[in-house]
Structures are given as structure tokens and as C-alpha cells.
Amino acid sequence: MRKQILNYLEKNSRIDLAELAVLLDTDEVTIANEVAAMEREKIICGYHTLIDWEKAGVELVNALIEVRVTPQRNRGFDRIAERIYNYPEVTAVYLISGGYDLLVTLEGKTLQEVAGFVSDKLSTLEDVLSTATYFILKKYKDHGTILTRKTKSERMLVTP
């Protein structure tokens, strides 16, 4: 049941719980209790809205930054990751296998702002060995949703 609820909420967190109960063949109280429990247990960590800022006419700059760091004794990467993710302009930090260590995603108002963050804050952290910054030019798909959706269906209206 939890998995089914989560599958649904992940795609549409605004769904009415009574409606969700119908779709999942259970009652509203059960759903409400499960959702509340999962919020308490931090299984559900938040409810966000997927926004196409470009369409909204708001200019935002998104960047992906590869960061190579020196892991610290006893703490590995956690301490340095924390120092990075506490900046509010950082939208995500992942520990990555492969040629570098941390992948940081960043959102800023301008190119300068992002570039400034990388050169002033990120590169100057003492455990950071190097960074490589990639600016996002266009979002085709985000969070499983295709943003450049095609036109309407070509199905006929009535078929056997």
C-alpha cells in the first residue's frame, strides 16, 4: 500500500486523498494515516512543484559542477559534502563513483552569480582539489517529466 501511495504522490502530490483512496481501492482514513506516518518517518521529505521557469519568464541559471576533493580521515566525504550542501543556492549534492567525487547542482540568477559561487566559495574550500562547471542550456526532461511535450493525440474519437 505504501509503495502504491508513494508511486502516486511522486507524480502528483496534490491529489485529493479521497480520490486516491478510490484509485487504490481503500478508504480515505487509511490513506491519510499512511501519508501522515510517512511524513513523520521522513519517507516523504517534502512536496515540491515542477516549474518550467523559462515559460514563466523567469531567468534562472542551472549548473552541474563536478568536484574532486580529498576525503578526510574518519569522515570520508560527509564533512566536505555538508560544507557544500548548506549553501542555499546548491540544489543537490551527490557522491559519485568514477572520475570525480561530488556532483553539485546549483541554481543562480545569473551566470556571474554561479561562476562567482564556484570561484569564491567552492574552489577555495581547502579539501577541494578541482572543479569543472557545466551550464545547462535547455531542459528537455526533468524529474521524469518531459517538458517539451508534443501536440495532442491523434486517436479517432470512436473505434470498435
Add this chain to the structure above:
Amino acid sequence: MRNPLSKKITDIEPSGIRKFFDIVSEMKDAISLGVGEPDFDTPWRIREEGIYSLEQGRTFYTSNAGLRELKEEICKYQKRKIQVDYVPEREVIVTVGGSEAIDIAFRTMLDAGDEVLIPQPSYVSYLPCAVMADGVPVVIPLQQKNEFKLTAEELEAAITPRTKILVLPFPNNPTGSIMTREELEPIAEIVKKYDLYVLSDEIYSELTYGRQHASIASFPGMKERTLVINGFSKGFAMTGWRLGYVCGPAGILSQMLKLHQYAIMCAPTNSQYAAVEGLRHCEGDVRMMREAYNQRRRYLMHELRRMRMECFEPYGAFYIFPCIKEFGMSSEEFAERFLAEEKVAVVPGTAFGESGEGHIRISYAYSLDDLKVAVGRLGRFVDRLRSER
């Protein structure tokens, strides 16, 4: 000039659906609950494989009965799904949709005057195909009180010395009914007792909800008298690819293959390659679609109950078949008025046979958002009809 047409073809009625389609397409901004095909795009893996097959220049005929890999995958699939063993070399033909399989099955098996039992309401093509094959269609009107399932008594009562084939259309279009193993068992007994053959149209086999699909071919002694028809249109959302298949005894299929070979040559090549990918890798996509249909089905049942519309709960395909008798009009009138007044298209039950009278077919191959709009209008319409009476 001489009449260019055969009596056989001019005697066949055009499909009731077609008539309705013409009315609907005249109407601007009508919305529809009248579609008999999935709203999902074909899973991307399958589409991508179709593209790849074109890039690779796989644009030639395949062998008549279909690509070897595809036939092998179909046999493995049938083994998994209905627990029947078919031999890829002899016991499967890949066809242009289930439609072609239905057609060539009748033409291969019927002599003039042989009777074909067709339970109705059911898909529109069985009857005309039987007629074009010189068979005599004998309709078994299914009953609402049995949730439009075929009972052993109804079957036995319809059998004559000329009866040769029983069409078994479950999961059913338009009623959404399915027949469980327990319900099929007595049917299988009668088929054997009277030495009949079965054409089991299992095109909706992937779409059953909370109940397992069962095939009559899986009963002892039934494989040799059953043609199982299936395809990719519904479960894999591949209607436009035109791909289906028939599994059955080699003795029948080898003769069907002659017809297929002369009339069709082979099913579309790139569709066949794409379908191999579908059978190998797309169980998850099929499950995802099934779950979505199931949610919509529950939503619609819930809403119909709230409107106090009479409707048995369907466990298959993507249709519900509510009863509209309380409004004192025919299905056709109901559908026409609903369209005229609320601009929503549904298909009158009679498009699937006279025994569909008093019902309408509502398809839930639509997004929940679309369904909500349509259901809102249905509620309003039903209220109005009740207040008129």
C-alpha cells in the same frame, strides 16, 4: 453495367460503430469515451526497436508465418501466461492484427452452412467474417444477470448438428467481462462433448484486474480444438502496428498459412522486430499500463455508483457497460442525446449485437483528467433525464 458487388458483401450491415463515428466527427469539440484502443503511446523501447529495424534496413518480407525469434518469444509468452506449450515452427502464425487471424480462421475452417456460435455483445468482426466465409452465424445473446458471461446452458441450447465453431470473446469488448478458470471448465466439457472447435479471442488477456486471465486452451483435450487469438494492440498499446497472432493445432494452422501466404504474405516486418523487444523486455510497461487502467476502472465504478447507475463490476479489457434501461430509451437514443446535449461520445451497446440493448459502452482508455470531465457531464445528463421522468 453489371452489378459489381456480391450479394454476400451487400447483405452485410456496416458496423454500428461506423455510423456513430460519422455523427461524432461532424461535431465540433466533442469529447469521447468511445475509443477501443489504448491512450498510451507504445512503450518507447518498442518504438525505438522499430526505428532501429528500419535503420538496419530490415525492410524485406519475413517468412510467411513470421520471424523465427518472434514466434519463439510468442510461444514462451503463451507458456508463461496460459500454460500451454506451442511449437514455434508449426503452431503459431503472426498475423496483421487479431483481425486477420479471425478472418483466416473462419475461412479455413468453415464449409457452406457450418454454424458458428457467437456470444453477443461482442466485437463487431466475428459475424461478418463468418458470413464471408460462408458460415452461418448463430448468435447467443448473453445476459446481464450473468454479467454477460457464457453459461453452459446457453451454449448447449444453441448447439445443432451443424455447429462447428464456438467464438469465445473474453476478456470481452464491450462488456469488460472475463471468464475465470472455474467458469470455463463446464464450457470446455460441452465443447468436447459435441466435438466443437473454439476460436478464443484473447486480445485483452493482459488487461484483467485482480483476476487471472485463463485460456480454454489450457484444459485437458482443449489445445487440439482451440485457436487462441492474441496480439499486441491492446496490452502493448500497439494498435497501429497491426500485429497479432494465432496459436493452435498444426493441422489447422498449416492450412491457414496458405491463406495468409496468398492474401497477406507476411505481417509488417518492422512491427515484428519491435514486438520481439516488447515480449522480451516490456512486462514492466505492460504492468504500469494495467495498473493505470485499473485505477481508472475503480474511479469510474465509484462515480457510477454515486450516480446510482446500474452496473456490474467488470474485471477485464478497458470498458464498463452500464445499464441505462431506467431512462426508458434505447441505447442508441441515449448515446445520441448524450452526444447532442453534453458533447460526450459513448458507444450504444447495440453496436455489439442486439443483446447489448439497454447498455452503453464506456471506455476508460483515457487519462483520469479526461475521465473526470466526461463523468461530470454524465452525472449532469443522468440527473436531467431523471428529473424529466
